[in-house]
Structure formats: structure tokens, C-alpha cells
Amino acid sequence: MTGLVQSSTAVTVASIGFVNTGLLSLQNALWVVFGSNLGTTMNAWLVAALGFGFRIDAFALPFVGVGATLMLAGRTLRARALGQALAGFGLLFLGIDALKDTFAGFGSAIDFHDFLAPGIAGWLTLVAIGTLMTVLMQASGAVIAIVITAAQGGLISVEAACAIVIGTNIGTTSTAILTAIGATSSARRLAAAHVIFNLVTGAVALAILPLLIGLLDLLRNWLETPATPAVMVAMFHTVFNLLGVLLMVPLATPMLKVLSGRFRSREEALAHPRHLDDNSLAIPDLALHALRMELGRTQGFATTALDASARRPQDEATIERETSALETLAPAIADYTRRLSGASLPPTLVEALARCLRALQYQENAAAALREARTLGAALGRAESPELASAASAFVEATAALARAADASREDFNTGAVELRLQEAEARYQALKEALLLSGAHARLDIRSMQDWLRLASLQRRAAEQVAKAARMIAVLEGVAPAQAARLDGDHGDAIANHGG
Secondary structure (H helix, E strand, C coil), X not given: CHHHHCCHHHHHHHHHHHHHHCCCCHHHHHHHHHHXXXXXXXXXXXXXXXXXXXXXXXXXXXXXXXXXXXXXXXXXXXXXXXXXXXXXXXXXXXXXXXXXXXXXXXXXXXXXXXXXXXXXXXXXXXXXXXXXXXXXXXXXXXXXXXXXXHHHCCCXXXXXXXXXXXXXXXXXXXXXXXXXXXXXXXXXHHHHHHHHHHHHHHHHHHHCHHHHHHXXXXXXXXXXXXXXXXXXXXXXXXXXXXXXXXXXXXXXXXXXXXXXXXXXXXXXXXXXXXXXXXXXXXXXXXXXXXXXXXXXXXXXXXXXXXXXXXXXXXXXXXXXXXXXHHHHHHHHHHHHHHHHHCCXXXXXXXXXXXHHHHHHHHHHHHHHHHHHHHHHHHHHCCCXXXXXXXXXXXXXXXXXXXXXXXXXXXXXXXXXXXXXHHHHHHHHHHHHHHHHXXXXXXXXXXXXXXXXXXXXXXXXXXXXXXXXXXXXXXXXXXXXXCHHHHCCCCCHHHHHHHCXX
């Protein structure tokens, strides 16, 4: 792909975009990016093979002419695209021809090494030059073409050209970094992997640069290729990037594991367990405390989503974020509870675990209802009738008050306030339901709209009830309410085994 588009940057940016939209997994995109670095070496070979030894303009100018004609006169999109590609290649090689003529004779006039510090400092300077040129030009292929023509013209040595080539690879990461700004966590991880790949490859290649050049000389003799600086630099560029890909074969999986814990989005951070520690499983009371803490978090997700659903218009982004976090975290809580239940536990602890799972189930039920209410509410918009608008406003205000009362993180959290707010929300729901039915009966609201409004109110009522039930269970677990405040149903003995998570 990179060989065809002649731009590893374009392939990398496209890969980040695909990961950003979920079209490509991070693991697959990683190897696409690694392959793009290898594919970009075709540009160096084109410069080395076609840029020297014969007149470039003999075929470059016809390419430009034919390509421009197709771009202007082509009847189909494919023909115009082909013309653009031909003209682009022609202009590329005309540029190489200009570079070759410019650098010809410079080798005898300028000693480039006079400007470099001796030893490793000189090599690092060359790498920095290659990096800076690529960042400024945003085209590693163009920089490599300049480097090859400079080496062929005797302006710089092959070793210096190879060091600059290392810098061009590092410089290409700037585009990936810029593209990843504001992107998803996976896209930022891919950009970070691209940076790590080029830095590791560059560091290894620079450390063994004399050895690599010696091996390339042996390889050139074995392949009987011309001993021109252009060919040597092109060979180095290929071997250098191939070395990087081979280095990543054992390193890619560990690198992905490390990166998976970095660049967490707010949603991922929310959905990641904060209190569930495997070491706590050995001490059941400590593990139960961790479960209570985690259930307090999921209760916060549920109440925040309920409050967002009570706004007009609904805060769809908040509903999506909070319900997604709850639904992602719920299986981890359920699994932790099951693992704890496998030990020999006293009856009081078994009952507490059943309450944990029951509270979690109520929260998941609320999340499911709020998701459906979000979709339906977005389609309905606002109530047009003043009577309906007033009844709906009173209901959602009561629902929002319940959401605040049911938040287990509040210092004044208690079941009495939750019950009071639930009763008020139920009364407001019944008033809204009656207003909707009357509007339908008097033809002030068509039957389909009436049914949709009833469904929306019913979903929000169910979410409020489920949040209140979860609050009762958590209150008992926290010791702020007696066990009678949240009695388990008769099947509580099987609650752990039957929870769907």
C-alpha cells in the first residue's frame, strides 16, 4: 500500500483514522504501520535505480504531459486519478533530476565533515538533521531523495547519509503525534506504538551503524550490484526498516500490553475497577468492603444517567457515557462476587453477597431502561401542549430529585429520603400518564405519539424504581439501613449462581 501511494505518512494517518472509528483493531493496525515503514523504502530504490545513469527527463516529461492531459480531459474519475498519479511521478523524477544537477560537483567544493563534531556527537547531529528536515517538510521520501542525491554527488559520505536516513524515520512520527491529538485512546496508543517503533529501530541501527554498512557491502558484492552511494543508501534504508520489523516480532505483544494501560479515555477510566483487588479475596470481609465501594461507583453511574435523562433535552452524551461504564464494569463486579462466594463463608456474608448482586442487577436494569429512553426521547423532542409540558416537567424534576437522593456517595444518603422522592416521582408519573391519556382521548395528541410518550415515561419510571431499589440494597450493605429495608426475595440463595452479569 505504501509503495503505491509513495507515502508512509498517508498510510499511518489512515490507519490512525481507521482505529479511531473502530474499522481496524489496534493489533492489526500496528502491523500495517510497521509494514508502511518497510513499504516506504521503495521510494529510495526508485531514486537510486532511476535517478542516476541516464537522462531522467527522457521519460519524466512525457509522464507529466500524459498525466496532465488525463487530469484535464479525462471523462471518468479513474482516468483523472491515473493522470494525477502519472503527472506526480513525472514531477517527482524531474525534482530528482534537479537535485542531482544541483549537488553535482559540490563534493569537491565542500567538506561536510568540517561542520560535524567527531564521534557519537556527530552521528547524533546527523540524525537530528534528518529528523528536523522530515518534520519541516512532512515528507520522509523527499528528504531521502535529497540525501541520496547528496551522497551520490559526493557532498556527504554514505555513513552520514545513513545516519540522516535514521533521522527521517524518527521525523515521520511527528505527523502521527499530531493526528492522534483529540483522537480515541486506541488511536493514541497506535501513534505511541509508531513513535516507539521508530525510536527503538533508530537507536539499534545507530548503535550498530558501522556493522550494518559492512554487512551491506558484503551483500552488495554477493548480489553484484553497483557500488554507488545511491544504491548503498537505498540498501541501508531497506535493511534498516526490515530490522525494525524483525525487532517488533517479539516486542509487539508486550508493547501492546503496556500501552493498553495508557491513554485511557474518560469512559475507559470510569469502567475500570478501582477497588477490586485479587489479594483481598483471601480476606472475605475486606473483599466485601471492596465490593461495596465498587457498587457505590456503579450507583453513581446510574444516578448520573438518571439525572441526565431527566433534563430537557436529555443529555445524551452523559447517558451514553455513564450507562456504558456501568455495563462494562458490571461483569467484573459479578465475577469478583462469584470468586468470593467460592470460599466457605458464614451465612451473613453469603446474604451480603446476594445483596451485592441484586443491587448490581437493579443498576443494570436502570441502565437498559435509560438507554432505550434516550433513543425514544431524542425522537420525540419536547411536548407541544402546555398541559403535557407542565406534567412532564414535574415528573422529570421529581425523577432528578430521586437521582440525587439515591446517590450513595452523598453524606446525607439514607433510605428515608429515597423513599420520599420515589413516592413523589410515582405521583408525578401517574399525573403525566393521565394527562397523556386525556390528550389522546381528546385528539390533542395522535395515538402513536401518545403511546411513545407513555413508553418514555414508563422507561424513566422503571429506571427510577430500579435505582431506588439498588439504593436500598446499598444502604443495608453500608449499615445505614436495617436489613428489613431491602428484603431479598425467596430465591436469594441462588442469586450468585443465577446472576447474568
